[in-house]
Amino acid sequence: MSTLDRTTPPDERIDQHLRVFFRAAVPAVWPGCPQSTDPPAQPKFWSAAVRRRCALAASIVLLFLAQMWLGTTFVGGERSSVSPNSPTEAHRRARPHRPVGRINNPPLNLDDRRAPVYFPDDRRP
Amino acid sequence: MKLRHSQARSDDADFQAIYDRYSREVWAVVYARWLQSDAAVDIMQETFLRYWKHCRSRAEPIREPRPWLLRVARNLAEDYRKNAFQRNGTWEPHEFNGIAGKSPQPIDSMEQQEAFARIREVVASLPAADREILTLRYAMDYEVPQIAEVLDLSIAAVHMRLSRARQKAAETLQAEGLTKVP
Numbered sequence: 001m002s003t004l005d006r007t008t009p010p011d012e013r014i015d016q017h018l019r020v021f022f023r024a025a026v027p028a029v030w031p032g033c034p035q036s037t038d039p040p041a042q043p044k045f046w047s048a049a050v051r052r053r054c055a056l057a058a059s060i061v062l063l064f065l066a067q068m069w070l071g072t073t074f075v076g077g078e079r080s081s082v083s084p085n086s087p088t089e090a091h092r093r094a095r096p097h098r099p100v101g102r103i104n105n106p107p108l109n110l111d112d113r114r115a116p117v118y119f120p121d122d123r124r125p
Numbered sequence: 126m127k128l129r130h131s132q133a134r135s136d137d138a139d140f141q142a143i144y145d146r147y148s149r150e151v152w153a154v155v156y157a158r159w160l161q162s163d164a165a166v167d168i169m170q171e172t173f174l175r176y177w178k179h180c181r182s183r184a185e186p187i188r189e190p191r192p193w194l195l196r197v198a199r200n201l202a203e204d205y206r207k208n209a210f211q212r213n214g215t216w217e218p219h220e221f222n223g224i225a226g227k228s229p230q231p232i233d234s235m236e237q238q239e240a241f242a243r244i245r246e247v248v249a250s251l252p253a254a255d256r257e258i259l260t261l262r263y264a265m266d267y268e269v270p271q272i273a274e275v276l277d278l279s280i281a282a283v284h285m286r287l288s289r290a291r292q293k294a295a296e297t298l299q300a301e302g303l304t305k306v307p
Contacts (some may be wrong), residue, residue, distance in 0.1 A: 012296045015263075020266035021244040027152075031170060033144040081285040 136180065143190050144173055150191070150275050151198045153265050158202040160245055168205060172198045191275070193205035249298045256291040258283055 136228035152173055173196055179187065187193045248256060261267040267275070273283045288299060 011291065011295070014291050017240075017298060018248075018259060018276075018291070018294060019242055021241055021248070022260055023240065024213065025156060025160070025164060026264050027166055030148075031166055033141050033173075087133045 140173075140177060140180065143176070143194075147191055147194050148173065149265055151194050153260040154257055155196055155198050155202045156205070157260040158199070158253060159205060160249060160256075164205060165202075168201045171201055191294070195275075202217070243298065244294070244301060246295045249294065250297075251290050255286050258286050259290050262287060 138233040147168055151274045152165050154166055155172075156162060158167070176187070176190065176194060248259060251259070254276075258272055261272045261275060263270075269280055269283050269287065272278070272287075273280045276283070
């Protein structure tokens with residue numbers, strides 16, 4: 001604390017007053033630069049995205065090929081592994097497949113009770 | 126990847142440089158609005174946080190940081206009084222000065238508080254633009270050309286406002302017989 005002399009010019013005195021007032025307001029310790037607490041952003045590479053898409057496409061192609069292979073080896077389909085001159089194949093050709101089931105046994109219509117009952121020999125009661 | 130890391134380091138260095146260069150000016154502008162040092166520090170940091178977020182976003186880059194920072198700081202200072210804590214009222218900061226116990230003697234502290242209270246009244250009665258000039262002049266020790274550059278005013282205008290503010294302060298303080306410098 002200091003006391004100004006009465007002979008001090010008023011302008012200087014006012015300057016002193018204002019300087020002391022404003023200097024007292026300045027923080028004694030100036031806050032440091034705020035640092036970001038966010039984790040550093042991971043760089044995104046286009047190669048990673050391309051790799052993921054390639055892997056997806058390859059898996060789809062593999063799935064399709066696997067389905068085709070399973071289709072060719074299915075029991076009811078073309079028997080590529082069976083020789084056409086084998087006895088089994090000759091027997092199959094001699095007795096062609098005759099469909100059974102729905103053609104000779106028409107389905108019963110349970111909803112329509114008044115529907116005519118099918119008699120194979122056409123013998124009505 | 127190295128390029129990105131070096132870019133991030135460059136951004137950090139740029140931000141640090143801008144903070145070192147402009148943080149005191151931002152604080153001075155905010156302090157001039159409400160004459161509250163702690164609030165001015167908070168608002169100053171909030172201003173730089175917004176600047177950092179703006180730089181990190183993909184928004185248009187800021188070519189002139191100083192006007193941007195001062196504009197945001199003034200807006201934040203205006204909003205400061207609108208929050209609930211400030212609106213509902215609390216003691217003025219100078220009421221808390223004695224609580225910290227930093228003052229050497231109670232009688233000196235009392236004299237200082239009285240003197241500061243009178244100066245505060247005088248300064249608070251000035252226009253906000255004049256308070257900014259006074260803060261930069263006396264708190265930051267800026268010369269008139271520097272003040273004119275910061276506030277984007279002419280040197281003559283700064284001289285005129287500074288002279289007017291000092292004249293008014295002198296009249297008030299002399300009328301109250303305040304001759305001691307606190």
